[in-house]
């Protein structure tokens with residue numbers, strides 16, 4: 001740890017100066033900050049929302065958006081605060097970081113400092129300040145070449161440990177959560193520490209993507225403070241390895257995922273990633289729910305300052321101005337044909353192979369395609385080759401650019417999203433909001449948020465034939481202008497807002513906090 005100045009300013013982080021308020025680990029307190037929150041209704045809770053990314057500072061994909069929008073949507077009812085590592089983006093930001101104290105280490109997990117940022121809208125973000133773990137080039141999960149950080153087990157055990165320490169009330173804060181809301185494998189061990197230490201604070205574990213599980217060699221248990229007795233098939237063992245995801249699924253008081261269809265799918269062998277048996281058991285006990293994601297007010301074509309031209313429903317000239325802008329950005333020729341867009345992480349899940357397979361038939365039909373994405377090297381390479389094959393008709397940007405992505409939703413006629421599975425998906429909702437009709441595989445949240453033939457096009461089989469058939473239907477509608485505009489209007493009418501998620505989450509928080517349903521008894525019986 002760097003040196004610490006009391007109530008002073010130190011630049012030991014090597015970046016923007018950080019204001020230190022205290023260098024002490026404050027003893028266990030239960031001060032006034034823990035009073036019930038004076039908000040709407042009686043059922044307001046203090047919730048710690050634990051996440052590895054937040055779009056305000058660092059976004060890799062949809063979880064970044066959710067972490068920024070959902071706590072804010074819930075703020076009218078609850079006192080929701082964020083816990084996240086202090087990546088270099090936070091340290092280098094203009095926000096003042098107040099250091100509140102130190103959090104001790106555990107096993108081989110190092111100690112760290114706990115900082116706090118208060119956003120201009122009042123959202124409180126607790127930061128784990130630990131430069132050796134979190135202040136790096138690259139993103140929260142990978143280095144700049146896309147390779148996962150070797151010490152991700154320690155990094156995310158550190159995040160989980162901090163969550164449990166805050167829940168224990170021994171973190172020196174004047175605020176103690178009544179519930180932890182944990183997100184994906186990176187937070188899974190938090191539910192474990194609560195269980196192993198006997199801390200009676202319940203947790204909700206939300207699956208944003210079951211395919212990323214945080215699997216590590218069993219020999220790492222000791223370093224991570226995972227008791228040897230927990231390494232069995234009913235707890236954290238996954239086919240001989242330690243699974244962070246499974247810790248969340250086993251020890252979380254309740255599991256949610258981000259759409260109703262995906263909640264059902266993950267109880268089957270096809271989508272369950274080897275965890276379907278466990279998920280099916282929890283579903284049978286009413287401990288697995290699907291609550292769909294929403295979109296926030298920043299995704300509005302009437303006000304979005306990233307666009308070449310703002311536009312509203314029926315202002316198709318304004319939408320066309322964005323299409324022309326996108327064509328110029330990607331070096332495409334002038335065209336009156338349909339413009340297709342792909343905004344995606346370039347990973348197997350997203351079915352880019354199918355879009356690459358369908359590209360020639362799109363171009364032959366007079367269409368153009370623009371891609372923005374970053375991810376697996378072979379997919380990046382295949383896309384570069386595709387652009388070289390169809391100059392002027394296919395444009396590719398290997399990168400991540402929020403403003404450009406928004407222009408693509410605004411400028412395109414169709415969004416291509418042939419995901420193999422999709423827990424919820426935000427891109428198809430953003431596209432609809434911006435008048436771009438999604439063409440997507442009928443799976444997970446895509447099935448729940450796209451009305452086939454009304455707000456987009458769905459196909460059933462994950463085959464090129466089925467996909468191309470849906471694309472052909474879309475092109476036929478594109479040429480039937482009245483119908484096409486009617487679909488655009490239906491899509492833009494957009495029913496998917498975070499407001500709709502407030503009540504289901506609030507009900508769940510109430511059940512879990514009041515009932516304190518924990519799976520501990522069931523676990524004991526299974527052993």
Ligand SMILES: Nc1ncnc2c1ncn2[C@@H]1O[C@H](COP(=O)(O)OP(=O)(O)O[C@H]2O[C@H](CO)[C@@H](O)[C@H](O)[C@H]2O)[C@@H](O)[C@H]1O
Nearest residue numbers: 061062063208344345372373400401405423424425426427
């Ligand atoms: N190159 C790029 N440049 C700019 N922006 C880019 C980009 N690539 C992707 N994005 C943006 O990243 C987000 C992607 O979110 P999604 O929810 O569609 O998928 P993701 O698989 O990341 O999320 C996972 O978590 C979310 C949240 O629960 C689930 O909806 C989803 O199903 C699950 O797979 C969108 O905001 C999109 O615009």
